[in-house]
Amino acid sequence: MSNAQGTHRAARGAATPVPGAATEAGGTRLPHQSDWNAVPNSSWADEAAATGCLPLIPEQEPAPTAAAPVGARTAARRAARNGGRPEPAAGGSRRDSRRDPRPELRPDSLRRLLPQALVVAFLAGGTVAFLAGDKDVQLTVDGEPRTLHTFADDVGEVLAQQGVTVGEHDLVAPGPQAELHDGDQVEVRFGRPVTLTLDGHRRLLWTTADTVDEALRELGVRAEGAHLSASRGSSIGRHGLDLDVRTERTVTLLADGRERTVRTNAATVREVVAQSGITLQNQDTTSVDPESFPREGQTISVLRISGTEEVREEPVRFRTEKHKDAKLFHGTEAVDTPGKAGVRRVTYAFRTVNGVKQRPRIIRSEIVREPVTQVVRIGTKPLPTSVAGADGLNWQGLAHCEAGGRPHAVDPSGTYGGLYQFDTQTWHSLGGSGRPQDAPAGEQTFRAKRLYIQRGSSPWPVCGRKLGG
Template sequence: MSNSKYQTYEPYGVEPQSDLRGDLHTAETLAYGVYAAPDTYDDTYRPAYEAPEPLEPTLPRQAGRAERRRKGRYTERPDSAMRRLLPQALVVAFLAGGTTAFVAEDKAVELSVDGRPRTLHTFADDVTELLAQEGVDVGAHDVVAPAPGTELTSGDEVAVHYGRPVRLTLDGQRREVWTTAHTVDGALKQLGVRAEGAYLSISRSQPIGRAGLELDVRTERSVTVMADGRARTVRTNAATVGEVIGESGITLRDEDTTSVPQDSFPRDGQTVTVLRITGTKEVREEPIPFEVQRTDDLSLFKGTEVVEQAGQAGLRRVTYALRTVNGVKQKPRKTDDEVVRRPRKQIVKVGTKPLPTSVGGADGLNWNGLATCESGGRPNAVDPSGTYGGLYQFDTRTWQGLGGSGRPQDAPAAEQTFRAKKLYVRRGASPWPHCGTRLHG
């Protein structure tokens, strides 16, 4: 078997016996981690399955065979060496190109998270991938610059600012806002709140943690106070109108008050009027009207009403507050109401009996002439003494003796004429000594 296809190599790590750094075989050795022996050495390689030749003088024929074997190995065609080196050169080129691509993908960026910067190397393509690789979680109220998804290049700066909740009460209005500022002062500037002359519930230098904080801000406002005919304008960050009144140097006395509630929040440009009040009390007794109750009575002629129980008005004692506001009298205001006496209702009987059509012996007389002479023809007429009343001037006793009820002047005209006829049948014209002659005239 020929040994021409085997090449002699030394194991990896064996130092070469001559300086081959300028030789092409040296590059081949560095690439693959082995060293190629120079062609000047004898080929002493023997496969394990070939028995070693005996150590005896080489015969001329045997020496010729070895010479021919060496000559055949090193007299190969020129392109055979190139074919052997080409795969090795490709490996070296691949390794060199891979290193260049590796370096090109690496980026040096500065990442600042909530004000803490650090420089790092990354293979991330954009901001979102960088934050994910670094374990930086961002929420809806956090700010990332440049925006997530922005492509990264070496030398870029990425900043993450965490949002912080601020439960803000601004001039009496409560709301929750978010800020990326680290202090109260920074938050006020970021939110556009005018802090000059304002009241702050905590210091401007107070740091704001991730959990946020409560903040009460009352900005400086201009409020005008009108009192005693004079206007006073004050700059204030007071929480109530009452505090503004005190800051203006005005004192409220007794029943004095203001045009707006003193515990209300004073607004910028607001005008508050002080009302000077003086007051007294007045007690008045007022009547309580009585109720009238009417009932039907078959014993009374129609149109006749008899008061069975006279009504009586009640009495109420009422207390009023009389006030004068800035010198102007106000409408009295009722403050107390006490019933001193309850009213008594009036009961009236109403006649329902039909009136008779005539009285024998008296129907043809001139009753109209008698009525005109006695009362001027007025059914409710009463003489100056109050004793006689009605068309025919009956006294109460005579009237009731004829069957009438109550007073004659309260009865209808027809009933009065009927009673007069009955009286005439009994006594003639004598009850009317001066006007009786008119009955026959």
């Protein structure tokens, strides 16, 4: 190869030789389409992609021949410098020799070079676009970074390519719709459920923190001096965590005439009392439930209790059942089963709280004897209004004389009762039930008429004369 050819090749980059490509003058030329077909794609295509231009194809050295005369070799070198044209004759015109120093390009050569140049331009442009679309991105998922190359246009696309699925409680920065550029950093933090019991109040929260300390800061929970069910450095997995937090509170205790103010993160009032050095003895208690949660600023009194218990037996009232009876006249009641009261044993506590006596308080109660239910029959039979031989008498005058017209009147001895002062035996013999003073006025008048038919006015020796007028 000549020095001119070597210099030209070094300037354009190393070229891939194409078998069978040669020139008449032993120089270099652009490859023909038929030459491309003879070279593997990886050879010239790689060089075209790397340099952005079509590689030159060096011509093969001519085969060694017999030494030519010096004049002939000099003419050949001059022809190579003139683009393959022979040196003009010595006697020719100098003007003619400077007319056109460029080699002549025939139309068929142009037709062959144009598609080759278009292909090279297409390959170079595609390579530039390919390299421009590739992005170097750092993706951090839950604190674990990874560097990747991607052609994704936005954050959501690169997450889908990496198989990262995010939900409503997860954090993606920048957002899934944000455009992606070379050198961007994308962070994904998955949400974790935290069942937080804060000072006795339980609720479900979501956090992207992966430690208890970060979660407390993110949720705005004051943890100084607080009791934590898990240490601050504990990790929070994707499954979440149950966290109990009791913040430090100020509680005031009143006991034995003294006031104590304490700072505590105790879970119960009983624990606060114990922390303050106060001892509860026997029946002693506090003004609030000892097992309740102590609140910020709460004032609690300690109650010193002393007292005794007393057991008493008290009656239990019986029930009454009433049943209708068509054999009894309307308004009449008959007791079939008398009721009996039961007995209940009650234990009372008599207490003195901080020196002040309290009202008795029932602490136990039990039934000793069950009460007996009373059963009563109520008459529904209509009362007769007439008794032959006695209807025209002055029964109202007799009733006024005997009982002052009062159906429930009873004499001082308790033997006679009602409008007509029946004794119980006479009343039952006339078909009445119970006591006469408990029967309706109409029934009493009906029974009195029947008695008059049997015995006349003799049952009423003083007032019987009223019947006549």
